[in-house]
Amino acid sequence: MNDETRSVEEHRKEAPASVRCMVVTVSDTRTPETDKSGKLMRELLEQSGYVVADYRIVKDEYEQIRALLREAAESDAIEAVLLNGGTGIALRDTTYEAVRDSLDKEMPGFGELFRYLSYAEDIGTAAILSRAVAGVCASKAVFSMPGSTGAVRLAMTKIIVPELRHVMREIYKDKRR
DSSP: OOHHHHHHHHHHHHSOSOOEEEEEEEOSSOOTTTOHHHHHHHHHHHHTTOEEEEEEEEOSOHHHHHHHHHHHHHOTTOSEEEEESOOSSSTTOOHHHHHHHHOSEEOHHHHHHHHHHHIIIIIGGGGGGOOOEEEEETTEEEEEEOSSHHHHHHHIIIIIHHHHHHHHHHHHTTSOO
């Protein structure tokens, strides 16, 4: 094991045991009964020992998404916000802009890695259409991914579930919890 691998493993050991998450589906048409992606996100989080502290469906409206992120940023009950939907390039898709404009720090590696994995494992060159984005907003981790169940499964199992505790460790390392 090299020094970098050892350092990452040490950070993971120092990470919090659990993270309180808000799951958000951005959609003009989904309901709690038809929201397969939101359900999958909640199931994968809970199976991995995370806490789903809140679940919402919000319209694909820039101001509604921003308001929800401001609310989460002010809440002591939420440590991470995971959004699905509205990340495409259609005129109606505003999630990317709303999330990007809310971030204090961006994690460009999330979108880059998501698009790479999508290309390699799933959809080929259509991966360029995804505007997955992540970062930090007021000490909260924020991850925004496409709304298809395949995209959610990929982002959650390959990136978010394995790294969320580590992300929170980095956010909190200079603060007392």
